[in-house]
Amino acid sequence: MQIKGKISIKGIVQGVGFRPFVYKTAQDLGMHGTVRNLGSEVRVHAEGTNFEEFVRRLSSGTPLSRIDSVTVTDSDEPVPAEFVILESAAGTLSGFIPADVATCDECIKDIFTRGGRYEGYWATSCVNCGPRYSIICALPYDRERTRMDAFPMCGACEGEYTDPASRRHHAQTIACADCGPKLSLLHPDGTTVPGEPLHTAASLLDNGAVVAIRGLGGFHIACTAEAAGRLKGALGRPEQPLAVMATADEIRRVARISPAEWELLNGPAHPIVVLPKKNPQALNDISKLHTIGCMLPYTALHHLLFAHLTNPMLVMTSANAPGYPMITDTREACERLGGHVDYILTHNRVIQNRCDDSVVRDGKIIRLSRGLAPKRERCDLGDACILGTGPELNANISIYQGGFCVTSPHVGNVRNPPTLAYLKETVERTAHLLGAGFDVIAHDLHPQFLSTRYAQELAEETGATLVPVQHHKAHIAAANPGPCIGIAIDGVGYGEDGTVWGGEVFAGAVPDFTRVGHLEPVMMPGGDLATRYPERMLYGILPEEETADLLASRGWDATTLGVLQKQVERQFNITISSSTGRVLDAAAALLGVCRERTFDGEPAQVLETTAIPGTASLWEREFIQEQGRTILSTSALLREAFSRMKTEQTADIAASFQQTLATGIAEIAVMAAEERQYKKIALSGGVAYNQAIESAIRKTVVASGHEYILNTDYPLGDGCISYGQCVWAGTTLKQGK
Known part of the structure; x- marks a missing residue:
């Protein structure tokens, strides 16, 4: 029976009350020795007859911790007669500081306890709650390396901080009305x-x-x-x-x-x-x-x-x-x-x-941020340190090293200098906390993205290798890097053929995905202008007299409508797209429920709301075979919706449109899976937040007997891209490609 040794505990053990937990456990079991923070490691040197039980309990951790490994080694070094918490020291940075934590029930009780020290104090917290990521400057996590350093503890707070019986024992955010922030x-x-x-x-x-x-x-x-x-x-x-x-x-x-x-x-x-x-x-x-x-x-x-x-x-x-x-x-x-x-x-x-x-929403992360990020995921992507700079919209960044990938909180849309500056700041601060030096920088395939340019500049500074990753392939890499059929349904992403993708079906495994199906490539007249005014998108898909008459009846003047018609006819300033989001925009425009987008995703979201009271029926799907790929005709789908507008309720048409679109792209995936003998079908992309569309895809996949995969650990939208970029780049390097 072992009674003495050194215990190394690695993982998320900073800012989670781990040292007080070790101290209390040692007191309960009659152990003596020391505990010290070492970056993302807690090292314990202990002795006592309950040593093995002590190790077992420490291995369970605290509610907020995540234990990667517990290593016990023999030691003949003397230990103190008591159990002591030592000052922190530099060490490994393989772990990470946890996300900010909501105020716990005990602290809420404290602020409403009449006559108590914390009555009415707005910044009350303890070892189990309060700010973490938002205040930390460096590791190891101690008060002097956080923004709480500006508020020296009063005598009463110092007393609780040093009292092993208090839940504020070594709570780095401890403060009261006398000494804390105002x-x-x-x-x-x-x-x-x-x-x-x-x-x-x-x-x-x-x-x-x-x-x-x-x-x-x-x-x-x-x-x-x-x-x-x-x-x-x-x-x-x-x-x-x-x-x-x-x-x-x-x-x-x-x-x-x-x-x-x-x-x-x-x-x-x-x-x-x-x-x-x-x-x-x-x-x-x-x-x-x-x-x-x-x-x-x-x-x-x-x-x-x-x-x-x-x-x-x-x-x-x-x-x-x-x-x-x-x-x-x-x-x-x-x-x-x-x-x-x-x-x-x-x-x-x-x-x-x-x-x-x-x-x-519905258990699916839309924005990965406060409370959920920084997010740390165990994965084996090799020995290189990899930075994923993310997409253009709803961006964040990810850093992989030493078997773990850390994804930052939400950054924003990297289309402007302030958000680009914030992206750079996030990279620098996250790298500092992790002690990361980049060997590889993965970025979006789009050559004009500000994040792509930043990746190129950073690679020149650091000597890192650049790895471009196609947007939708990054989506599937984040959901399931192994052999599968991947469905990516979202707004827009730069395709490998120079067109705009967004309704894609892939077959293979990272880093070898083949595009085996997609939505019909259609015209976006005016490019981004068609995303703001979805009636332009409608005409781009259905450039027909009936569509022009509809627009004219809604107040389009002859000159503006004539310019649009010539633009489409001559293919001038036209972007070609297979985007699912743009097809939903066109449907919203056709039904007249959203004629101008005033916020991201508005037409598709309004269409979803319009469909809620409706009864969905499954329309015929028209598929086209081209260059070995199966293509769902979205122009035929819109034409069908148009034909029903005089006889059916708008809600029913909206519900049926969503159901048929979703079923059609799922059928392409199922056909590909059966033809290539894949068992798994994975779904990703922002359109998958639409409950009716996601449900229709899931039902079609499950009914076919295939395994359905939906990533609930990361956003289905572009908040998963930086992680997928890291997965793609790391797997590519491991396979020597």
Whole structure:
């Protein structure tokens, strides 16, 4: 029986209360020795008759930790007569700091305990909750390497910090009203509003004010439901659905919630969960869709704010333009939000790493961010250190080294200098935390993307090897890198033939995928202009007299319509696309439910909402064989929808269109799987968030007897691309290709 030795525990063991856990376990078992943080490793030197039981318990970890390995080696070194927590030291950086954690129930109880030390304190936290990623500057994770270093602990906090019996024992974020960060309420010009900040802000919100609120990873803009229209007008987003933060009872009142969704809402991440409304027409000022994004209060500040509000619900949207980085600095908030908000509720703790709210729907991650990221995935991609710079839209970055891939929180749309700068900042800070030096940089195949240019510049600086990865192949690589048929359905991605892809079926395994099927290549008149005005997309797919007559009846003047017709006829300024998203846009335009896109994905989302009350029927599918590929005719599908507009309800046509489109592309995949004897069919792409489309594909695949794969660990949209790029590049190198 072993009674003494050194124990090395590797994994996510920083910022998860691991040293206090080791200390308490040692006390319970009568062990003596030491514990020390070493980067992403905790090293224990212990002695006692319960040594083997001690190792067993340590191997289970804490609720927030993730253990990669536990190694025990013999040691004759003397140990102290007691058990001691030693100062941290530099060491391995194979692990990573965990994501920010919602305030735990015990801390919520503390802030509402009359006469308690934490009564009414907005930044209350303990070893089990509070900010992590948003405040860390370097590893090992100790207070002096976080933004809490600016707030020296008072005597009472120091006492709890050093008390093994306290749940704030070695809680690096410990603070109270006497020594911790402070709140302030400001006018947009930066001057202070008189009164207690939280009480005053709550009163102002109840009376219709719009208030910017600085949280864990950036600013939100908040208002009551009654003020939502005013807020949308000020932001220039009249149609975009907004998320809400509400009490548990209010969320139950307005939305349908499954047990799994309720568990997610209340879990450590506390993400926004997109839920179906009980009444699809309710809360239309907030969301005109049949769904609404809901989250519970997740910080002590939120809980205190709601305790003072009479309204049980607040609109809570990120204080930045769509696709741009979150605002984190108070001065910047005053400068940029002055025309949009009435007041600014802020604090003086620096946000080191910005982090937007995560979004989940039907168990599928839409935005990988606060609470869920940084995300760390065990995988074997070889010995090289790989950076995946991601796509253009909904971007993030991933870094692989030493058997693990770490994916950053959501960055945004890399179409502008601020978001490009944020992408670079995210790469630099994540690499610093991981101690990463890049051997390989994987990037999107599109030569004009800003992220592609950045990858090229970084490769020149570092000498790293560049690996371009086609957008949709990265989607499938993230979902299932092994042998399979892969279905990628999304908006747009640069294809290997120079056209725009987006409705693709591949066969093979990473890094050898063959394009075996796709949606019909159609015209996008004016390129990106067709994404903003989906009626252009409709005419590009159906350039017929009947379509022109429909547009004319909707107010298109003869000159504009004539230009569009000549543009299509002469193939001038035309982009060719097989995008699923663009076909759904055209269907929304045909049915007249969305004639102009004002936010990303609007036509397809409005089409989905339109279809909810409808009854779906499966129409005939028309397939074309060309160059060994099977092509689903989307022009025939739209023509069929057009022919039914005089006799059928719009909702029924919308529902049938979605069902037939989904079934058709699934049938291509099933035919390919049977022809090539593949057992697995994987689905990825942003269109898969559409419940009706995803369900139709799943049913078709399962009915055929094949295994259906849907990646729920990463976003189905472009938030999985950087990870897929790493998988593609690493597998390519391992196979010597």
